[in-house]
C-alpha cells in the first residue's frame with residue numbers, strides 16, 4: 459500500500475483499508491494461517507524480540523490477516539488502535555478487566571446483553587470489583603450511582619432486546635468529570651450508525667459475530683481505543699491470556715466488512731418498513747424501533763444515531779402463546795437468537811436470551827411474555843412483509 463494520506467469515506471475504507479499485500483500481489487486479502495514466523499538469522503530474532511525491528515513474532519500476539527482486520531476497523535471507527543478477539547464476549551471481558559482492578563467500582567446500564575451482565579454482576583465481584591446496575595436512560599441514575607472509587611462506566615445502546623437508547627455523550631461527560639472511562643458496546647447500532655468515540659466514549663467494543671460478519675459464519679470481536687490505553691492496559695493482557703482472533707475468522711470478517719454498508723443500509727430500510735407495518739397491526743401492543751418518531755428516546759436517537767438500526771422490538775398481545783404462535787407461523791423469518799444476519803431472525807427473549815433473569819429483572823427491562831426481537835435480514839422487504847402478514851393472520855386463527 460502506498461503511504462499517501464487517506465481521507466476515505468467508510469464505504470471505501472471498508473474495501474481497501476488496512477490491506478497488506480504479499481509479494482504475489484493478490485487482489486483479495488491473504489489468509490495467513492500460521493502460528494509462528496521464522497527469522498533469517500539469530501540476530502534478526504533477537505532484534506525482533508527486543509522490538510528493534512518490526513515484524514510478527516507469534517500469532518497470539520499479532521498476525522498479518524488479523525492486523526488487516528484491526529486496521530480496517532480503526533479506519534471505520536476513527537480509532538487509533540484496536541485488538542481483535544475470538545468473540546464479542548472476549549472483547550467485552552478484556553475491555554472491562556483491563557480498565558479496573560480490585561477495589562474499583564463499575565457503573566453499568568442494567569439493560570445489557572446477558573453475558574455482559576454476568577461479567578459485571580457475577581464475575582467482577584469475585585475479584586473485588588464492585589458494580590452497580592442502573593436504568594441507563596436517565597443520566598441522573600448514573601450520577602447517583604457514582605462512588606469515590608468509580609473507575610468505569612459501561613453501556614450498550616440501543617439495548618438488547620428492547621432497543622432503549624442511552625445518551626452516550628452525557629455518560630461520557632460524567633465519566634470525564636470524575637476521571638473514569640466509558641466503554642460502549644456498539645453492536646446494535648453498528649459502526650456505521652453510531653460513533654461512540656466521537657461522542658466521548660473511551661473504548662468501543664463489538665461482537666463482530668453480528669453485522670460485521672453478517673452472514674452467520676464465525677465468531678469474532680474487537681476492542682477499539684486510543685493507542686496509549688491499548689499499549690498500557692490491553693497489550694500485555696492480550697499477549698499473555700490469549701483471547702486472539704484466528705486468522706481464518708479475521709479473513710472472513712474482512713470480507714464481511716467489504717459489504718457492511720450495503721447490508722446495513724438495506725436491512726435498516728427494510729426494518730423501517732416492517733416497524734411501520736407492525737405498528738399498525740391490532741395484534742401488536744407496542745413496537746420499539748429507533749427509526750420511528752414514537753421511540754421513547756427519539757430525541758437522543760436524533761442526536762447520536764445516523765440510522766434506525768436493523769432490529770425491531772415488538773410486544774404481541776396475548777403473551778407467550780401469541781408470541782410463540784406468531785414465531786411458529788413465520789416461513790421466511792427463522793427462529794434464532796442470533797442477530798445482524800443476512801437471514802431474518804426472530805427470538806423470544808423471555809424464554810431464550812434473557813431466561814436466566816428473574817421475572818422482576820425482566821420486567822424492569824421491559825421484557826414481557828409477549829416480547830419478540832426481530833433482526834431484519836437481506837431478503838426482499840416485500841417478501842418479509844408478506845411473511846409477517848400471513849403469520850399474524852395464522853396466529854390469530
Ligand SMILES: *Cc1c(COP(=O)(O)O)cnc(C)c1O
Pocket residue numbers: 545546547548550571573574614618643645646664665666667668677678679
Ligand atoms: C452478541 C453480543 C455480544 C457477545 O458477542 P459474541 O460474539 O457472541 O461473544 C455482546 N454484546 C452484544 C450487544 C451482543 O449482541
